[in-house]
Amino acid sequence: MAYLELNNIYKTYGEGENATEVLSDINLSIEEGEFVAIVGFTGSGKTTLVNLINGLIKPTSGEVLFKGEPVVDTSHERGVIFQNYSLLPWLTVGQNVYMAVKEAFPKENKAFLKQRVNDYVAMVSLSPAINKRPKELSGGMRQRVAVARALAMNPEMIIMDEPLGALDALTRGNLQDEILNIWSQDKRTALLITNDVDEGIYMADRIIPLKPGPNATLGPEFKIDIERPRDKTALNDNANFKKTRNAIIEYLMDIGEERKSVSNETYELPDLAPKSFVA
Amino acid sequence: MEQEITLKKEGKSMAFLKPLLAKVTPKFQKADLLPSLKKAGITVLSILLFLGLWHLGSKALYNKEANFKIEKALTEQGQVAADAERACIASGDSSCQPNTLPSPTQVWASLQSLIADHKVINADKAAFVEKMAATNAKLVAKGKTAIVYTGRASFVDIVLTSIKTVFAGFLLALLIAVPIGVIIGLSPSLRSAFNWFIQIFKPVSPVVWYLLVFMIVKTLYIGDSSDNAFVISFISVGLCAMWATLVNTAMGVSSVDKDYINVAKVLKLGTFQKVFKVILPSSLPLIFTGLRITLSVAWMVLIAIELLAQSQGLGLFVWEEFQNGANDSNAKIIVAMFVIGIIGFLLDQIMLTVQNMVSFNKNEGV
Numbered sequence: 001m002a003y004l005e006l007n008n009i010y011k012t013y014g015e016g017e018n019a020t021e022v023l024s025d026i027n028l029s030i031e032e033g034e035f036v037a038i039v040g041f042t043g044s045g046k047t048t049l050v051n052l053i054n055g056l057i058k059p060t061s062g063e064v065l066f067k068g069e070p071v072v073d074t075s076h077e078r079g080v081i082f083q084n085y086s087l088l089p090w091l092t093v094g095q096n097v098y099m100a101v102k103e104a105f106p107k108e109n110k111a112f113l114k115q116r117v118n119d120y121v122a123m124v125s126l127s128p129a130i131n132k133r134p135k136e137l138s139g140g141m142r143q144r145v146a147v148a149r150a151l152a153m154n155p156e157m158i159i160m161d162e163p164l165g166a167l168d169a170l171t172r173g174n175l176q177d178e179i180l181n182i183w184s185q186d187k188r189t190a191l192l193i194t195n196d197v198d199e200g201i202y203m204a205d206r207i208i209p210l211k212p213g214p215n216a217t218l219g220p221e222f223k224i225d226i227e228r229p230r231d232k233t234a235l236n237d238n239a240n241f242k243k244t245r246n247a248i249i250e251y252l253m254d255i256g257e258e259r260k261s262v263s264n265e266t267y268e269l270p271d272l273a274p275k276s277f278v279a
Numbered sequence: 280m281e282q283e284i285t286l287k288k289e290g291k292s293m294a295f296l297k298p299l300l301a302k303v304t305p306k307f308q309k310a311d312l313l314p315s316l317k318k319a320g321i322t323v324l325s326i327l328l329f330l331g332l333w334h335l336g337s338k339a340l341y342n343k344e345a346n347f348k349i350e351k352a353l354t355e356q357g358q359v360a361a362d363a364e365r366a367c368i369a370s371g372d373s374s375c376q377p378n379t380l381p382s383p384t385q386v387w388a389s390l391q392s393l394i395a396d397h398k399v400i401n402a403d404k405a406a407f408v409e410k411m412a413a414t415n416a417k418l419v420a421k422g423k424t425a426i427v428y429t430g431r432a433s434f435v436d437i438v439l440t441s442i443k444t445v446f447a448g449f450l451l452a453l454l455i456a457v458p459i460g461v462i463i464g465l466s467p468s469l470r471s472a473f474n475w476f477i478q479i480f481k482p483v484s485p486v487v488w489y490l491l492v493f494m495i496v497k498t499l500y501i502g503d504s505s506d507n508a509f510v511i512s513f514i515s516v517g518l519c520a521m522w523a524t525l526v527n528t529a530m531g532v533s534s535v536d537k538d539y540i541n542v543a544k545v546l547k548l549g550t551f552q553k554v555f556k557v558i559l560p561s562s563l564p565l566i567f568t569g570l571r572i573t574l575s576v577a578w579m580v581l582i583a584i585e586l587l588a589q590s591q592g593l594g595l596f597v598w599e600e601f602q603n604g605a606n607d608s609n610a611k612i613i614v615a616m617f618v619i620g621i622i623g624f625l626l627d628q629i630m631l632t633v634q635n636m637v638s639f640n641k642n643e644g645v
């Protein structure tokens with residue numbers, strides 16, 4: 001039995017004539033301790049997939065099993081880093097993290113909780129901004145707060161929806177290492193949604209492409225057989241890395257082409273004429 | 280080239296102000312000062328213009344009524360009577376003054392006399408308290424109620440009473456509208472259940488609210504000789520003004536950003552935590568917008584309701600002065616008008632400050 005299993009998942013938004021099937025026939029199984037990355041085009045349904053797994057929405061049909069049990073609700077066992085940060089704007093950075101830590105460790109005393117908040121805020125290098133509100137932060141800083149908030153809850157499985165999208169290369173690299181670090185302690189399980197193939201190869205055990213929607217479904221998986229810990233600088237010279245990277249990019253380009261040729265709809269333009277204000 | 284010259288000029292003329300400015304307002308920039316000076320200048324100018332037009336207008340009205348009076352005396356009683364009338368008006372005798380829009384100077388004089396009157400009454404009050412101190416001490420010792428001053432209220436007392444009434448009404452509105460707004464905001468079915476109720480009662484006029492409250496409070500106080508005018512007026516004000524808060528609260532609570540709800544779900548907050556830590560904070564800006572509208576509506580309807588309820592306050596003051604028809608009544612009414620306007624403006628400013636304090640997206644503030 002896999003740690004996380006998705007069986008024949010379909011997800012339709014809307015009803016009747018407006019219904020669009022975003023996800024079709026999604027099958028995925030992740031073993032305990034695995035790091036899986038999903039790459040996909042924008043709008044293909046990656047966030048929808050994440051929300052199905054973390055329990056925020058329910059599939060139209062099919063089942064999501066977590067440790068053998070159907071997922072019916074959110075759980076502290078599955079920590080989420082939202083794509084749009086979702087920080088509470090009226091709370092400071094520290095308060096945002098504190099709120100999560102307090103829910104995750106209801107029995108611990110205040111000193112412990114405060115220490116934990118400080119540690120995780122320091123981990124994402126935001127200690128100087130701990131008393132700032134989200135609107136005073138840059139997009140990248142907000143994203144780091146979201147990372148700290150999710151990781152500070154010490155979840156068994158970490159679900160990340162494009163968590164490092166708004167970051168510069170350097171900060172991005174540091175946070176990738178921090179996430180890998182936390183993942184490898186006590187062998188957690190991780191699911192990473194990303195649009196960066198290199199990031200996927202550096203971090204994951206397997207990369208699975210999500211085909212463009214509607215009716216998006218998962219493509220064939222690519223195994224990354226590179227020893228851990230991986231060295232970013234040496235990676236570029238690694239023959240295995242080059243091969244896998246080329247294979248994935250080729251595949252993505254192919255399905256991208258396919259999408260273009262499929263969508264040869266003709267658009268009817270409205271009949272517009274410039275209006276004369278003189279006559 | 281031209282620009283450079285003007286810039287230099289400006290630099291020179293402002294130079295003497297520099298050290299002064301640095302002392303008074305360090306964060307003030309030269310660039311900020313010119314527009315703000317200009318703005319202040321425009322405000323002063325427009326006030327002067329307003330006073331000027333007012334003065335001319337009241338003079339024209341005065342002359343029209345005076346001429347009519349003289350004309351009337353002439354046609355009805357002849358030249359002698361007309362001359363007498365003219366002399367009487369010119370002498371400023373109060374018996375024959377035209378009773379029309381008072382001039383700014385008359386209003387200013389009225390304000391002075393109202394303040395003087397307040398001082399006299401205050402002195403009276405102090406003297407009374409002093410005189411009765413010994414007697415009251417005895418009465419209290421015996422367990423009886425002390426005798427209090429029941430003389431005429433001064434204008435300042437009247438204004439304070441009005442402010443007290445409006446705050447009581449505002450508090451009532453807040454206590455009713457916010458909790459109900461939160462509850463119906465949380466539940467879509469309650470929202471549709473309450474919708475007709477809100478739609479029907481929201482547009483009801485203050486006069487009708489007053490009558491409704493009067494019917495109920497009168498019966499509740501039946502057999503009780505104590506004065507219930509204050510109770511009736513503040514309840515009417517509260518009921519009349521609470522709708523903006525009710526609607527805004529319900530809207531704020533029901534339209535919380537979905538991202539925040541998702542956070543609450545992922546953190547697995549309990550219902551209580553979810554309401555108080557996520558839903559309420561995120562709807563505070565809208566709730567305060569509602570409260571600001573409520574306070575200004577409360578102040579506006581207060582005047583009408585005090586008048587109807589015969590409850591002490593500015594509304595009753597205005598009405599009594601109008602009925603009274605004394606020589607300076609009209610001027611007093613205008614004084615009251617300005618006081619009402621200025622207090623309303625100040626109340627709104629207070630609410631605006633509070634609203635900005637609670638709004639976490641400062642740039643979204645209204």
Ligand SMILES: Nc1ncnc2c1ncn2[C@@H]1O[C@H](COP(=O)(O)OP(=O)(O)OP(=O)(O)O)[C@@H](O)[C@H]1O
Pocket residue numbers: 013014022040041042043044045046047048049083213
């Ligand atoms: N609540 C919803 N109701 C209706 N349609 C929705 C809803 N959420 C998403 N969709 C639609 O489902 C599709 C997939 O959306 P989703 O947010 O999962 O994409 P995504 O892959 O995460 O995109 P991105 O890379 O831009 O984040 C989109 O076409 C979107 O319009």
Ligand SMILES: [Mg+2]
Pocket residue numbers: 046047048083161
């Ligand atoms: Mg997404």
